[in-house]
Amino acid sequence: METPLLYRQLQDQLRQWVHPIDQRHLQVFSEILAAILQSGSAVLGKWIPYLSHRDCQARAHWERLSYFLHNQQINAERFYEPILRHVLSAFAGESVLLTLDTSMLWDQFCLIEVCFVWGGRSFTLAQVVLEHGSATVGFEQYQSVLECAKRVLPSHAQVSLLADRGFEHGNLIHWLQQQQWSWAIRVKSNLQVTLANGCTQSVEQLVPPEQQAYLFENVQVLDGIGCHLVTATVPATKDPWAVLSDQPPSLQSFALYGKRFGGIEPHFKDYKSAAFGVLHSGLRNAQALTCLFMLLDCASLIALMLGMMLVQMGERSRLDWHGERGLSFLQLGLRELARLCYARLSLPKLLALPKNNPPPACASHRKRDALDCRIEFSKVVRFSQ
Numbered sequence: 001m002e003t004p005l006l007y008r009q010l011q012d013q014l015r016q017w018v019h020p021i022d023q024r025h026l027q028v029f030s031e032i033l034a035a036i037l038q039s040g041s042a043v044l045g046k047w048i049p050y051l052s053h054r055d056c057q058a059r060a061h062w063e064r065l066s067y068f069l070h071n072q073q074i075n076a077e078r079f080y081e082p083i084l085r086h087v088l089s090a091f092a093g094e095s096v097l098l099t100l101d102t103s104m105l106w107d108q109f110c111l112i113e114v115c116f117v118w119g120g121r122s123f124t125l126a127q128v129v130l131e132h133g134s135a136t137v138g139f140e141q142y143q144s145v146l147e148c149a150k151r152v153l154p155s156h157a158q159v160s161l162l163a164d165r166g167f168e169h170g171n172l173i174h175w176l177q178q179q180q181w182s183w184a185i186r187v188k189s190n191l192q193v194t195l196a197n198g199c200t201q202s203v204e205q206l207v208p209p210e211q212q213a214y215l216f217e218n219v220q221v222l223d224g225i226g227c228h229l230v231t232a233t234v235p236a237t238k239d240p241w242a243v244l245s246d247q248p249p250s251l252q253s254f255a256l257y258g259k260r261f262g263g264i265e266p267h268f269k270d271y272k273s274a275a276f277g278v279l280h281s282g283l284r285n286a287q288a289l290t291c292l293f294m295l296l297d298c299a300s301l302i303a304l305m306l307g308m309m310l311v312q313m314g315e316r317s318r319l320d321w322h323g324e325r326g327l328s329f330l331q332l333g334l335r336e337l338a339r340l341c342y343a344r345l346s347l348p349k350l351l352a353l354p355k356n357n358p359p360p361a362c363a364s365h366r367k368r369d370a371l372d373c374r375i376e377f378s379k380v381v382r383f384s385q
Contacts, residue, residue, distance in 0.1 A: 007034035114149035120360020122263035170222035303333030
């Protein structure tokens with residue numbers, strides 16, 4: 001498949017989802033996506049060999065790409081969100097799991113993302129990059145990201161949001177309550193908790209002995225917010241677990257929160273080292289980085305759909321030698337795209353994701369054992385009024 005053919009095929013499919021849009025911008029957008037998918041890189045210079053304007057010199061390509069990334073009209077609302085709506089169309093009325101997290105870039109920029117957990121991984125619903133020297137952010141800095149994520153979700157979806165320490169904000173919980181979203185948030189040890197009996201203690205004081213779990217019903221935190229708390233001490237973990245939730249406390253509260261790790265951490269790794277190498281992009285502008293991540297998210301979704309379709313057609317073993325799926329849908333999609341380009345085959349019509357959640361990929365017996373591992377507690381104590 002010649003590069004111009006690939007980007008034109010992408011453009012034909014994208015036109016169905018992002019219409020109406022300026023055709024010139026759509027052409028450049030499709031061309032850049034084709035370059036990202038074929039180069040497997042977030043580095044602008046590595047896109048240049050795949051751009052179709054062969055009469056242009058490298059400097060002209062570079063300036064054109066830089067202008068595109070700094071153009072405020074190139075945003076997720078116009079390009080990424082329509083693709084997301086197509087991808088998520090089967091999830092109307094379904095239970096969905098989201099994660100909220102941050103990742104630092106060069107200790108100078110903070111990436112804030114809300115992601116959709118699916119297939120043992122996650123993909124972006126909304127994101128923004130801030131020039132901010134810490135992974136700790138305030139509610140006012142990520143509220144817009146939550147609003148964007150809410151905007152792209154299918155109608156009547158039953159949402160549960162998972163968030164790590166650093167997001168124990170009263171304003172966040174009030175916002176989640178207004179949206180009628182369920183939630184589970186890991187909290188810091190110094191958070192003050194008022195128990196059902198009226199006694200106020202820090203989370204650190206409510207942590208049980210080793211291999212035990214405490215379940216606290218009807219507690220109050222952050223100036224009167226009612227919720228539930230679960231705490232546990234597990235030898236294999238560095239820090240005790242302490243999770244606030246709006247759901248009745250049980251051992252499943254830990255299992256629910258644990259789904260965050262399998263979803264968001266590999267996703268950030270794909271950005272940085274496993275797929276695109278964004279840390280080598282050379283960009284040092286928050287707006288341009290936000291646009292770059294939007295483009296990477298679009299490319300990732302296309303590859304994810306392609307990988308999912310490969311599995312559905314029973315063709316996974318063509319590219320994945322594992323007995324069971326060992327490659328993520330993203331990696332399968334990138335390899336399938338490389339095969340199509342090499343064989344000069346056409347890009348198939350990209351399908352929406354199925355609502356059933358496939359099991360995660362397992363590249364080794366160690367990974368399978370880690371996923372199948374169960375944690376047993378010697379004692380579980382429930383505290384209620």
